[in-house]
Amino acid sequence: MKKGILFLSILLVSASCVSKKKYSELQDKYNKLDNELGKTRLELAACLDERKxxxxxxxxxxxxxxxxxxxxxxxxxxxxxxxxxxxxxxxxLKERDLQIKTLRDALTKKDSVLLALVTSIKGALGNIDDEDIQVSVEKGVVFISISDRFLFKSGSYELNQRALEVLGKVARIANARPELELLVEGHTDNVPFRRGLLLDNWDLSVKRATAIVRVLQNEYGVNPSRITAAGRGEYLPVASNETSEGRQANRRTRIVLLPKIDQFYNMIEEGMKALK
Incomplete structure (x- = not known):
């Protein structure tokens, strides 16, 4: 996940959203996974250096x-x-070689899982305009970034029919991979917003996230215990808000597919047990 501190906007009170505590726990799991992957790569580098x-x-x-x-x-x-x-x-020397092989195998297996997941997502979304939907891998997790012009009308949190099509494809992938957790993030530009009960961009981003969560749960049967809804407002831009193009890029929804951290630990632990 890109640099910056995650901002959780408000407690989500519907059946399809989760508490601030759950969102924080999920973010902690992501950070822990990132740290463990970094630590493992450092250990592997140290092993290779020692071998030399x-x-x-x-x-x-x-x-x-x-x-x-x-x-x-x-x-x-x-x-x-x-x-x-x-x-x-x-x-x-023999033990060190086995440890190096174990770490390499764990990292290779993790990378293979991510590659297979990205391939399946891109295959499912193959007929979608790349300008509207982008799939990427960062720090051990998969991001699906969807432009809000593809999902919502300007200033609205009501999903259109085109959005239901792509969310159905994402849901099929999610249902086929029950080991993954989903984090749905709403993002806006920095243009002040206030309409009806919505007070600002925080509110708008949260409403858009929960709208997507409800569709994933109610229309496509994704287990709500696996989903977190979050509003990031205007505070994690990917482009400058000084231009219309930049503001358009910042108005987006991200669906983050998070692998359970225990799976990576198990790969390493199983390999280490084989050394004994």
Missing amino acids: KVSSEIDYLRSVNYKLLNNIGELSTLSKKEAENLERSLES
Whole structure:
């Protein structure tokens, strides 16, 4: 998720939205996943660096082995301590190689899952204008960004028929992947807004998010316990609000597909158990 602090606007009170606590928990899970992925990549880099450092030790061990195989007399010069060090070094090298392989396999599996998910989403939305819908991967999660001109009339939170079509496709993907959680974010430009019961852009962004959540739940059967609705207002722009094009880009809805963090932990833990 892009840099910046998530702003949760108000508590959502309908059956299809969740509490501020649930939204915070989901954001914490995303941050934890991001941190764990970064930590894992650092550990993998450290393992690879350590492996380079022991290359000289490997050369030494090979030299000793060569002497042992080709000159039995060398055994008399190999002390008990050197023999023990040789055995420990070989075991340590073997264990380190297995750890590197485990970390690589976990990261490769995670990347493969994300690639398959993005491919299925783009395939389902293949006939949609790329200017209206964009699919991307950032920090281990998948983002579906939909322009508000595709979903709503200006200043409205009532979905049009075209929006129902694309949300139906997203719902089919979500229902086929019950291990994913969904975060629906409403975004606006910075033009002041007030109409009827809506006080500002915060209110408008929340209403648009909850409108989408209700459709996913009521029309397409997505489990509401997997969905969080959030309004981000004007505070996470992707373009300058100084131009009409920039303001149009900022008026959008993002559906974030979040993998459960336990799955990545399990991949690593299972690999580590195999080392024992």
